[in-house]
Amino acid sequence: MKAWLNFSPSIVNKRVIADLIKNYNINFNILKANITPKGGKMLIEINGKEAEEGIKFLEEAGIELQPITRVVKKDEDKCIDCGACVSLCPVTAIKIEEDWGVEVDDELCIGCGFCTYSCPMKAIKIIE
Amino acid sequence: MKTVEEINQKIKDGDVVVVTAAEMTQIVRESGAEEAAREVDVVTTGTFGAMCSSGAFLNFGHSDPPIKMAKTYLNGVEAYSGLAAVDAYIGAGQPNRNPDIGFNYGGAHVIEDLIRGKNIELSAESYGTDCYPLTEVKTEINIEKLNQAVMINPRNCYQNYAAATNSTKETLYTYMGTLLPNMGNVSYSSAGELSPLLNDPYFETIGLGTRIFLCGSQGYVIGEGTQHDTSVERENGVPVGGAGTLMLKGNMKKMSPDYVRGATMPKYGSTLFVGLGIPIPILNEDMAKRTAISNEKIVCHIVDYGVARRNRPKIMKTNYKELRTGTIEINGVEVPTSPLSSYKKAAEIAGELKNWINKGEFYLTNPVKKLASKGFEVKPLETRKPSVLVKDIKVKPVITVHPTDEINAVAKKLVDNSVNHVPVVNSTGKLQGIVTSWDIANAVAKGKERLGEVMTRKVVVAHEDEPVDVVARRINKYEISGLPIVDNKNNVKGMITAEDISRLIYAKKGKNGGSL
Numbered sequence: 001m002k003a004w005l006n007f008s009p010s011i012v013n014k015r016v017i018a019d020l021i022k023n024y025n026i027n028f029n030i031l032k033a034n035i036t037p038k039g040g041k042m043l044i045e046i047n048g049k050e051a052e053e054g055i056k057f058l059e060e061a062g063i064e065l066q067p068i069t070r071v072v073k074k075d076e077d078k079c080i081d082c083g084a085c086v087s088l089c090p091v092t093a094i095k096i097e098e099d100w101g102v103e104v105d106d107e108l109c110i111g112c113g114f115c116t117y118s119c120p121m122k123a124i125k126i127i128e
Numbered sequence: 129m130k131t132v133e134e135i136n137q138k139i140k141d142g143d144v145v146v147v148t149a150a151e152m153t154q155i156v157r158e159s160g161a162e163e164a165a166r167e168v169d170v171v172t173t174g175t176f177g178a179m180c181s182s183g184a185f186l187n188f189g190h191s192d193p194p195i196k197m198a199k200t201y202l203n204g205v206e207a208y209s210g211l212a213a214v215d216a217y218i219g220a221g222q223p224n225r226n227p228d229i230g231f232n233y234g235g236a237h238v239i240e241d242l243i244r245g246k247n248i249e250l251s252a253e254s255y256g257t258d259c260y261p262l263t264e265v266k267t268e269i270n271i272e273k274l275n276q277a278v279m280i281n282p283r284n285c286y287q288n289y290a291a292a293t294n295s296t297k298e299t300l301y302t303y304m305g306t307l308l309p310n311m312g313n314v315s316y317s318s319a320g321e322l323s324p325l326l327n328d329p330y331f332e333t334i335g336l337g338t339r340i341f342l343c344g345s346q347g348y349v350i351g352e353g354t355q356h357d358t359s360v361e362r363e364n365g366v367p368v369g370g371a372g373t374l375m376l377k378g379n380m381k382k383m384s385p386d387y388v389r390g391a392t393m394p395k396y397g398s399t400l401f402v403g404l405g406i407p408i409p410i411l412n413e414d415m416a417k418r419t420a421i422s423n424e425k426i427v428c429h430i431v432d433y434g435v436a437r438r439n440r441p442k443i444m445k446t447n448y449k450e451l452r453t454g455t456i457e458i459n460g461v462e463v464p465t466s467p468l469s470s471y472k473k474a475a476e477i478a479g480e481l482k483n484w485i486n487k488g489e490f491y492l493t494n495p496v497k498k499l500a501s502k503g504f505e506v507k508p509l510e511t512r513k514p515s516v517l518v519k520d521i522k523v524k525p526v527i528t529v530h531p532t533d534e535i536n537a538v539a540k541k542l543v544d545n546s547v548n549h550v551p552v553v554n555s556t557g558k559l560q561g562i563v564t565s566w567d568i569a570n571a572v573a574k575g576k577e578r579l580g581e582v583m584t585r586k587v588v589v590a591h592e593d594e595p596v597d598v599v600a601r602r603i604n605k606y607e608i609s610g611l612p613i614v615d616n617k618n619n620v621k622g623m624i625t626a627e628d629i630s631r632l633i634y635a636k637k638g639k640n641g642g643s644l
Binding site: 087088118 | 306308394
């Protein structure tokens with residue numbers, strides 16, 4: 001699953017993520033992070049055997065977790081299926097389908113935003 | 129042998145056989161060209177790509193009192209009105225006059241909004257004449273209110289086009305889309321086997337007066353497009369590069385936003401995606417063969433947009449079958465490819481045109497004059513003075529330092545030679561980094577001793593055979609004040625600074641009696 005972690009100022013100095021990775025059997029990936037002494041947010045992907053336990057640990061440590069179902073959204077009215085975005089995706093989340101339509105795979109997308117800038121139609125949006 | 133008249137009779141009788149160019153490729157592969165020529169009457173083609181060389185003539189009608197529009201803006205985008213009083217030409221690539229909007233809403237977007245029937249703000253200024261006394265007008269127009277809205281595109285529908293990649297270390301934003309560093313991707317724009325002019329590569333059926341599908345309406349070819357080129361090398365009967373182009377005309381009042389869209393190529397400009405389809409009458413076996421062209425047989429070069437010159441170096445040859453797989457191997461590395469024109473839309477257009485003909489809504493035409501298939505070559509623009517190359521300008525003798533040098537020694541070298549930048553080289557003279565007087569001050573402040581600790585390792589460089597204008601853009605882009613000049617083997621040949629370039633400009637202007 002993908003989720004936003006909200007860090008309050010009181011926990012930004014605590015060792016939470018390191019402990020999570022060390023102590024739980026999980027696949028963990030940080031997709032985006034912006035944390036300052038005033039708190040902040042981190043977009044993560046967490047899977048694996050002990051993902052549930054790991055999430056519980058995060059919540060007990062005081063990190064608010066907001067699961068997200070969508071990372072990216074393509075506006076079908078704006079998209080003209082040109083394909084300019086396809087070769088720019090670092091995780092091959094954008095593909096040309098059999099009918100030559102362009103599809104963005106939300107599961108694979110890491111929200112880097114490279115395609116959004118380069119889209120001639122401004123048809124792809126990262127959901128914050 | 130068939131004639132266009134016979135085909136039109138079949139359209140009228142409802143027994144015409146129309147297939148798309150993709151279908152024709154299959155048919156000829158399976159049944160041969162002879163049978164295909166007997167069976168098939170018309171092959172429809174299509175393309176939906178970014179075509180900057182597009183625009184529209186608009187006639188606004190006269191206000192009371194009337195105005196002779198001299199400067200004309202539509203939603204903030206200038207339309208050229210150096211014509212009669214209330215005619216203007218809006219070009220797809222014209223940016224918005226508001227720099228904050230710029231390319232994000234340009235001429236192409238105005239054209240799309242007009243076709244969508246939206247209201248557009250018209251503002252025009254004039255100098256006032258006895259017959260046109262008004263000097264300013266501000267009002268709202270839409271396509272219904274215009275007397276004419278005629279799309280006239282000077283150059284559309286390139287027969288073929290080179291694919292693009294980028295060998296430099298930086299991302300480039302081009303009219304071929306975003307090109308990743310180190311040949312990280314390849315972008316290509318032709319619709320391949322569906323592309324109109326690849327299905328009639330010698331212009332045997334297309335010419336002045338050919339009726340076409342243009343942005344959802346019936347439009348016309350009005351001649352060769354600008355930069356029409358008949359001299360390009362061919363393989364399998366089709367050119368391997370740009371070659372033929374079309375000039376097109378259509379009535380915007382009949383167009384559909386499904387087939388024409390304003391777009392923005394980031395950091396390049398606005399452009400118009402134009403949907404067009406051309407019917408090719410299968411008059412004989414030869415035409416059947418030509419329209420059977422497959423992606424595999426259409427060859428193009430991949431060129432390096434990292435070199436900002438008229439003649440960009442060719443990296444390798446490829447074909448559209450390979451490009452369409454989504455990856456291509458360059459120097460042993462698998463590189464992802466991106467189309468820039470929508471194949472889905474191109475197929476939709478070929479299909480729609482096929483429907484029109486089948487339903488008897490569209491009849492074929494004999495051109496009044498066929499497009500030229502020889503004698504056209506694209507001439508370059510010769511500038512009055514050849515562009516000055518880096519090696520042509522007098523730079524100071526090369527001073528270099530080594531990563532192991534002490535900060536004090538480097539500081540002394542900067543002062544002794546009164547320079548602000550020094551390239552850092554290894555023992556064989558190859559570039560390792562650069563150091564500026566600011567870096568030295570920084571090193572002193574932080575108590576660093578060796579140059580290696582403070583030098584910048586990622587260096588923007590200039591090459592001896594590059595035009596100075598290209599280097600000037602680089603200085604501006606990276607907000608730097610000087611670059612080491614290196615040869616192909618990374619040996620340092622000198623330094624070029626913003627000062628050198630401004631001195632050059634001053635010398636040039638000075639000679640002409642002008643001022644800065």
